[in-house]
Amino acid sequence: MNKSNPDLGLYLAEHAIKQKYQTQSLDYDINKVFEFCRQEHYSRNIYETYLKLQRRKINQMVVDIVMLNLSSIQQRFVLYRYKEHRKFTWISMHLHISQNQLFGWNKSILMDIQALLSYSLADEDIFHRLKVINLLHILDFRISTFCWQNIAVNQDWLENLKARRQKYRRLLDIMQNCINAREMSKYNYIVAMKLTYPNYNVSEIAIQCELSPATVSKKLRRYMINTKSYIH
Secondary structure (H helix, E strand, O other): OOOOOOOOHHHHHHHHHHHHHHHHHHHHHHHHHHHHHHHHOOHHHHHHHHHHHHHHHHHHHHHHHHOOOHHHHHHHHHHHHHOOOOHHHHHHHOOOOOOHHHHHHHHHHHHHHHHHHOOOOHHHHHHHHHHHHHHHHHHHHHHHHHHOOOOOOOOHHHHHHHHHHHHHHHHHHHHHHHHHOOOHHHHHHHHHHHHHHHOOOOOHHHHHHHHOOHHHHHHHHHHHHHHHHOOO
C-alpha cells in the first residue's frame, strides 16, 4: 500500500488480514470474552464491547471467505506475505511468479476483502454462491445484534443493511433455482455449471457442458443481465 496516498478501504482490508494472522494465539481468549459479552449484553458497556468484538470476528470471517475463493498458489502467497511477513522479492523467487503479478494479486485480494467488509458484492460474485451465502450469514449476524436493546445507531445505515440482505437473498434464490432446475433448460444447465465452477472461464465451462463457447457466453451474459440489479 502507498503510505503517502493511503486508501482507507484498502488500509482496513490490509489491517483485517494482518490481524487474522498476527493474533491467532489470542483467538481462544477473545472468543471466551465474546461469548460472555453475548450472554451479558444487557449492560451497555458490555454490549458495546460485544459490538467491537463482533466487528473483529466479522473481519476474520471475511478474510476466511476470500481465502476460500483463492487458488492454492494465491493462498500460499497470502500466507507468505501476511503470516510469515515475507517480502515480495522473496515470494516471487519461491513461487516463480513475477513481482508485478504478485502486486496485482495483492491489490485484488485486498479489494475483495474491502468489498465484503462493507457488506458488498463485486460483479463477479454473482457466480460465487458460497460467498453470497457467507455474506448473508454475516449480515444476519450483524443486523440481529441491533435488536437486543435500544442503542444509538444510524437508522439509514441499518435499513441499508437490511435492503442489501434482501437483494442478496433474492440473488441466492435465483442461483438455487438454476441449480435445482438445471435439467429443465440449456440456460439453467450452463448457469448451474458456472455456479459449480465459478473460477472457470467460458471455454472451460463449454467443455464441461459439451456446448459451444458462443452458446455458453450468450447464456452467461443473460444471467449477468438478470442478476446485475441484485449487487448494485
